[in-house]
Amino acid sequence: MMSLxxxxxxxxxxxxxxxxxxxxxxxxxxxxxxxxxxxxxxxINLIVDKATGEKLGYGFIEMDDPxxxxxxKELGGKEFKGQTLQVNQARGRSTxx
Numbered sequence: 267m268m269s270l271x272x273x274x275x276x277x278x279x280x281x282x283x284x285x286x287x288x289x290x291x292x293x294x295x296x297x298x299x300x301x302x303x304x305x306x307x308x309x310i311n312l313i314v315d316k317a318t319g320e321k322l323g324y325g326f327i328e329m330d331d332p333x334x335x336x337x338x339k340e341l342g343g344k345e346f347k348g349q350t351l352q353v354n355q356a357r358g359r360s361t362x363x
Contacts, residue, residue, distance in 0.1 A: 280308055281334035282356040286324040288312070289347045297327065300346060305333025326356055 288297070294310050301307050312325035329337060334355070342353040 279331045280328050281331045283327045283329065283334055283338055284324070284352075284354050284356040285327060285341070286352040287349050288321075288323045288325065288351070289349050290321050290323055292321070292323075292347065296347075297325065300341070301327050301329065301337055304337035304340065305329055 283301075285297070292312070294312060297310055297312065298307050301310075306329065308328040308330070310325060310327050313322045314320060315322055327337075328334075338353050338355060341351055344351050344353075
């Protein structure tokens with residue numbers, strides 16, 4: 267798991283965004299630049315395969331609530347490096363693992 271965290275104590279409510287269909291070669295900085303167009307990125311977590319360390323093409327971005335909603339709306343379905351992004355509000359983990 268690769269992550270970048272820039273949280274500040276006492277900040278407003280944040281929202282976690284799920285983004286899928288990222289090109290495998292996408293870096294954290296690429297994702298940060300894309301989402302920074304809408305506001306401050308509090309954290310990024312790009313998911314990697316535990317066995318190989320290769321990126322799996324999806325991840326989670328945390329942003330302040332109002333700007334997260336705008337990023338979700340405007341980036342969903344947008345083409346990024348030749349692939350169409352899936353962008354949604356992240357749901358909580360299932361307890362059926």
